[in-house]
Amino acid sequence: MNSFRDNLRKITPYVPGEQSKEKDIVKINANENPYPPSPKAVEALKSFNTDTLRFYPNANANILKEALAEYYGVGVKNVFVGNGSDDVLALAFQSFFCGELPIAYPDITYSFYPVWCDLFNIPYKTYPLGEDFRINIEDYKEPNGGVVIPNPNAPTSLGEGEDFIRKLLEYNRDSVVIIDEAYVDFGVYSSVKLTEEYDNLLVTGTFSKSRSLAGMRIGFAIGSAELIGVLEAVKNSYNSYTVDSLSIDMGIASIKDDEYFKETINKVIATRERVTNELRSLGFEVLDSQTNFILATHEGYNMKELFDYLKTKKVFIRYFSLPRIEKYVRVTIGTDDEMDRFLCEVKSFTEGK
Amino acid sequence: MNSFRDNLRKITPYVPGEQSKEKDIVKINANENPYPPSPKAVEALKSFNTDTLRFYPNANANILKEALAEYYGVGVKNVFVGNGSDDVLALAFQSFFCGELPIAYPDITYSFYPVWCDLFNIPYKTYPLGEDFRINIEDYKEPNGGVVIPNPNAPTSLGEGEDFIRKLLEYNRDSVVIIDEAYVDFGVYSSVKLTEEYDNLLVTGTFSKSRSLAGMRIGFAIGSAELIGVLEAVKNSYNSYTVDSLSIDMGIASIKDDEYFKETINKVIATRERVTNELRSLGFEVLDSQTNFILATHEGYNMKELFDYLKTKKVFIRYFSLPRIEKYVRVTIGTDDEMDRFLCEVKSFTEGK
Numbered sequence: 001m002n003s004f005r006d007n008l009r010k011i012t013p014y015v016p017g018e019q020s021k022e023k024d025i026v027k028i029n030a031n032e033n034p035y036p037p038s039p040k041a042v043e044a045l046k047s048f049n050t051d052t053l054r055f056y057p058n059a060n061a062n063i064l065k066e067a068l069a070e071y072y073g074v075g076v077k078n079v080f081v082g083n084g085s086d087d088v089l090a091l092a093f094q095s096f097f098c099g100e101l102p103i104a105y106p107d108i109t110y111s112f113y114p115v116w117c118d119l120f121n122i123p124y125k126t127y128p129l130g131e132d133f134r135i136n137i138e139d140y141k142e143p144n145g146g147v148v149i150p151n152p153n154a155p156t157s158l159g160e161g162e163d164f165i166r167k168l169l170e171y172n173r174d175s176v177v178i179i180d181e182a183y184v185d186f187g188v189y190s191s192v193k194l195t196e197e198y199d200n201l202l203v204t205g206t207f208s209k210s211r212s213l214a215g216m217r218i219g220f221a222i223g224s225a226e227l228i229g230v231l232e233a234v235k236n237s238y239n240s241y242t243v244d245s246l247s248i249d250m251g252i253a254s255i256k257d258d259e260y261f262k263e264t265i266n267k268v269i270a271t272r273e274r275v276t277n278e279l280r281s282l283g284f285e286v287l288d289s290q291t292n293f294i295l296a297t298h299e300g301y302n303m304k305e306l307f308d309y310l311k312t313k314k315v316f317i318r319y320f321s322l323p324r325i326e327k328y329v330r331v332t333i334g335t336d337d338e339m340d341r342f343l344c345e346v347k348s349f350t351e352g353k
Numbered sequence: 354m355n356s357f358r359d360n361l362r363k364i365t366p367y368v369p370g371e372q373s374k375e376k377d378i379v380k381i382n383a384n385e386n387p388y389p390p391s392p393k394a395v396e397a398l399k400s401f402n403t404d405t406l407r408f409y410p411n412a413n414a415n416i417l418k419e420a421l422a423e424y425y426g427v428g429v430k431n432v433f434v435g436n437g438s439d440d441v442l443a444l445a446f447q448s449f450f451c452g453e454l455p456i457a458y459p460d461i462t463y464s465f466y467p468v469w470c471d472l473f474n475i476p477y478k479t480y481p482l483g484e485d486f487r488i489n490i491e492d493y494k495e496p497n498g499g500v501v502i503p504n505p506n507a508p509t510s511l512g513e514g515e516d517f518i519r520k521l522l523e524y525n526r527d528s529v530v531i532i533d534e535a536y537v538d539f540g541v542y543s544s545v546k547l548t549e550e551y552d553n554l555l556v557t558g559t560f561s562k563s564r565s566l567a568g569m570r571i572g573f574a575i576g577s578a579e580l581i582g583v584l585e586a587v588k589n590s591y592n593s594y595t596v597d598s599l600s601i602d603m604g605i606a607s608i609k610d611d612e613y614f615k616e617t618i619n620k621v622i623a624t625r626e627r628v629t630n631e632l633r634s635l636g637f638e639v640l641d642s643q644t645n646f647i648l649a650t651h652e653g654y655n656m657k658e659l660f661d662y663l664k665t666k667k668v669f670i671r672y673f674s675l676p677r678i679e680k681y682v683r684v685t686i687g688t689d690d691e692m693d694r695f696l697c698e699v700k701s702f703t704e705g706k
Contacts, residue, residue, distance in 0.1 A: 004529045004553040005579075007452035007498055013586035027408075036404040045599075050398060051389040053568035055380075056561070083436055086592040099360035119590045145360055174355040200357040208409070215406035215598035226358075233366035237472045239439040245568035246398075246599055 011119070022314065026341050028332040029316040031154075031183075031293050033212040035267065035335070037250070038260045041213065044253035048246060057245040060232070064243065067252040068220055072192050077225040080232060081251075083242040085182055085206035085219030088231075090116050092202055092221065095234045096176035097122045101145035103175075106135055108325060110150055110180065129324075133158055133287065133295075141171045150180040152188045155320065155330045157289035159188030169198045176227065178202045183291035185210035185265055186272075192222050199224035202231075209292055210265055211254045216247040268292050272333045278343055282350060297328045298350075306349055313345045364472070375667065379694050381685040382669040384507075384536075384646050386565040388620065388688070390603070391613045394566065397606035401599060410598040413585070417596065420605040421573055425545050430578040433585060434604075436595040438535055438559035438572030441584075442501075443469050445555055445574065448587045449529035450475045454498035456528075459488055461678060463503055463533065482509065482677075486640065486648075490517055494524045503533040505541045508673065508683045510642035512541030522551050529580065531555045536644035538563035538618055539625075545575050552577035555584075562645055563618055564607045569600040621645050625686045631696055635703060650681045651703075659702055666698045 036042070058064075065079040072079075082088035093116045097103050102123040105113050109126075117124040127139035133156040140147055149168065152159035169177055179191045181203055191203050202223040208214035221231065235242065243251075254261070272294065276286045279296055286296045297303055307319035307329055318330040331342065389395070411417075418432040425432075435441035446469045450456050455476040458466050462479075470477040480492035486509040493500055502521065505512035522530055532544045534556055544556050555576040561567035574584065588595065596604075607614070625647065629639045632649055639649045650656055660672035660682055671683040684695065 004449075004499075004527055007450060007529065008580075008583050009448045009451050009587055011583070011586045011590060013582075013589060030409060032409065033407045035407065037406050042403045045401070045403060046399065048398070050395045053390050054386045054388065054565035056383060056385065056567045057570070083595060084592060086594075090591050095362045096357075097360060098362050115590045119587070146357075174357055176357045176360065212407040214409045214594075217410070217594060217597040227361075229366075230361050230364070233364045234362055234472070236366060237364060237468045238443050239437060241439075241567075241570060242436060244570040244597065244600060247597060 024314060026315040026334060026338045028334045028338060028342060029318045031209060031291075031332045032214055033209060033264065033268070033292065034333070034338060035212055035264045037212040038254045038257040040253040040257040040260070041250040044249045045246060048249060053245060055245075057241045057243060058248055059240075060236075061243045061248050064218075064248045064251050067255045068222075071255050072222055074192070074195065074222055075225070078195065078222055078228055080221040080223075080228050080235070081243055082219045082221075082235065084208060084217040085180070085204050086112060087217075087242060088204050088219040088221050089178070089180065090119075091231055091235050091238070092178055092204065093117070093122060094120050095230045096178070096202070096227070097146045099145035101143055103146040103148065104140055104142070104144040105148040106153065108133065108153075108156060108322075110154055110182075113148055129156065135160065135164075137164055137167050137171075140168055144172070144175055146175045147172050147177045148180060149177070150182065151191070152183050152186075152290045154183060154291065155293070155295055155318070155325065155328075157287050157291045157293060157295050159184075159290035161189045165189070165191050165194060169194065169201060173200065176200050176202060178204060181205050183209055186290060186292045187269055188290040195223050199226055202227050207251055207254060211261065212264070213247075213250065213254060216250055218243060218247050218251045268333050271336055271339055274336075275331075275333065275339050275343065279346070282346065293330055293332045295325070295328050295330055301350065301353060303327055303329045306346070309349045310342070310345055315342050315345050317342075377667060379668040379687060379691045381687045381691060381695060382671045384562060384644075384685045385567055386562060386617065386621070386645065387686070387691060388565055388617045390565040391607045391610040393606040393610040393613070394603040397602045398599060401602060406598060408598075410594045410596060411601055412593075414596045414601050417571075417601045417604050420608045421575075424608050425575055427545070427548065427575055428578070431548065431575055431581055433574040433576075433581050433588070434596055435572045435574075435588065437561060437570040438533070438557050439465060440570075440595060441557050441572040441574050442531070442533065443472075444584055444588050444591070445531055445557065446470070446475060447473050448583045449531070449555070449580070450499045452498035454496055456499040456501065457493055457495070457497040458501040459506065461486065461506075461509060461675075463507055463535075466501055486511055488513065488517075490520050490524075493521055497525070497528055499528045500525050500530045501533060502530070503535065504544065505536050505539075505643045507536060507644065508646070508648055508671070508678065508681075510640050510644045510646060510648050512537075512643035514542045518542070518544050518547060522547065522554060526553065529553050529555060531557060534558050535562060539643060539645045540622060541643040548576050552579055555580050560604055560607060564614065565617070566603065566607060569603055571596060571600050571604045621686050624689055624692055627689075628684075628686065628692050628696065632699070635699065646683055646685045648678070648681050648683055654703065654706060656680055656682045659699070662702045663695070663698055668695050668698050670695075
């Protein structure tokens with residue numbers, strides 16, 4: 001018996017993380033920035049000519065590409081923009097990973113990579129991180145259909161330098177290599193400059209973390225004109241206008257306000273270092289984060305219990321019940337006040353034990 | 354010799370329509386609304402708490418779904434929202450057309466349907482419209498892997514009533530039937546109510562035309578909880594947050610301002626009827642539009658020449674150099690002033706001949 005159900009996509013729903021609506025909470029579970037977006041981005045919103053919203057957005061969001069090209073010192077033809085970096089990465093997976101060989105990425109990394117592979121029928125192989133949660137560069141010598149490495153990696157918080165990336169690119173001249181730089185602004189080497197040397201390198205970024213614009217959905221990629229051209233062709237076969245008019249203008253304003261950007265980043269980094277030290281003084285093991293979050297554990301306590309305890313105190317952190325990282329908690333860096341409340345509740349947890 | 358180029362997606366770039374940056378133009382080429390969005394949507398923008406933009410948008414844009422569910426008298430579980438109706442339709446193609454049989458749609462219709470079929474490797478078969486540009490319902494009796502019908506159709510501007518849609522659904526109990534209602538608000542029967550009777554029916558809509566919010570990228574779909582569930586699962590495997598925080602709030606405000614909505618629609622319809630009559634009095638053949646644009650031709654003149662002539666006068670309409678409709682021009686309904694300038698230039702064109 002025929003049914004329309006036969007032709008439906010069989011897929012396991014991916015359930016996005018819950019967002020609490022409670023008041024007076026400390027929300028340090030989604031790697032969001034504790035500081036508001038640039039006042040110049042806010043001004044771009046407030047002064048926006050709303051009559052123009054009846055028009056479709058600027059074609060291919062070219063004016064935003066121009067601002068990014070200028071900021072990163074590349075050509076406009078080397079820049080792609082999308083509806084958050086998830087959109088950019090999903091399009092990149094569809095655009096560059098059309099071969100038979102499995103693509104390669106670490107076993108502990110951004111949880112969307114296998115989801116996109118399943119959605120687009122891309123074969124993949126994961127390579128385990130070392131005991132120290134570092135990527136073993138030699139794993140990526142094996143022939144593959146493409147490579148994806150977040151730098152810094154999440155949820156480990158660990159970044160790699162230029163030597164590592166160059167080695168990775170030398171090992172993979174015949175694959176597209178994507179470096180996912182969602183957290184790069186918080187203090188690790190950026191591979192953007194290498195896109196001039198390597199035409200198989202795509203670097204992706206987002207306005208959701210360092211630029212406090214998660215609510216506006218702006219992601220981008222930088223790479224050779226050839227890679228960007230394929231990405232653009234696939235995107236234009238999907239949806240011509242993925243970035244809306246307000247996001248375009250606010251994105252431009254944010255990019256042009258480098259002073260506020262650096263100030264915000266530096267505040268987050270200073271708080272991160274302080275919290276890392278305080279946790280270590282309480283006996284926690286904390287990885288050397290180069291992101292806006294930390295991965296921490298303690299030999300004496302069960303981290304799932306800590307996670308649950310903090311929840312009762314309205315402090316929301318992240319716990320992954322996954323092999324190898326089930327002994328850790330991931331904590332986003334909030335404001336100093338938020339982190340003081342977090343530290344205070346951590347102390348009350350350890351003292352209650 | 355291996356190369357990363359072997360694994361790149363081979364795709365013909367789809368080039369979106371050009372957007373002119375000139376001043377003092379009459380832009381009646383993209384079916385945009387000539388009136389600004391609801392003042393309540395503008396107020397939602399101006400009063401938006403920008404500090405919250407550092408957070409990801411409301412999960413699954415549920416608050417916008419709730420507003421749409423109330424407006425259309427359906428359950429929240431029957432509503433899907435996306436980044437413009439192109440995003441919604443592209444996801445629907447991926448979600449519902451996974452069979453072997455070709456999907457069915459008219460030969461003259463929205464130009465993105467074959468693009469999505471190519472992108473997602475969906476077999477398709479087109480059925481020619483009649484000489485009167487009407488859809489022949491009997492064509493859709495043939496076994497198929499799914500059906501897509503825009504109602505009203507574009508660029509023909511012609512709509513169909515309840516009898517037609519019911520017949521279509523009766524012929525296709527074993528296929529998902531998508532009714533693309535991008536232009537429905539300008540005066541044709543909406544199939545939304547039928548989603549309660551037919552669990553294989555998906556109706557899609559957009560805020561880009563009747564709600565003057567093309568710049569904010571808001572699309573939606575209404576259907577059985579089963580279809581919406583699959584759509585949601587595919588979307589959440591692609592990008593969890595496709596509609597940004599401002600679009601959500603502005604969309605809700607627009608939906609709640611029914612008075613302004615109806616007023617705008619009625620103005621567009623009144624102008625459409627007037628322009629249709631004036632063109633007919635000039636000897637043009639104009640189809641009975643149920644949209645915010647008209648399809649027109651004239652036995653005595655070459656429409657490509659009219660299109661080119663108007664361009665020199667800074668009046669931008671649309672011409673398709675495609676079989677069967679190459680004898681027509683498509684003209685979006687602008688304000689009365691804009692249409693007066695259009696009509697004046699049309700007269701100067703015909704008089705110059």
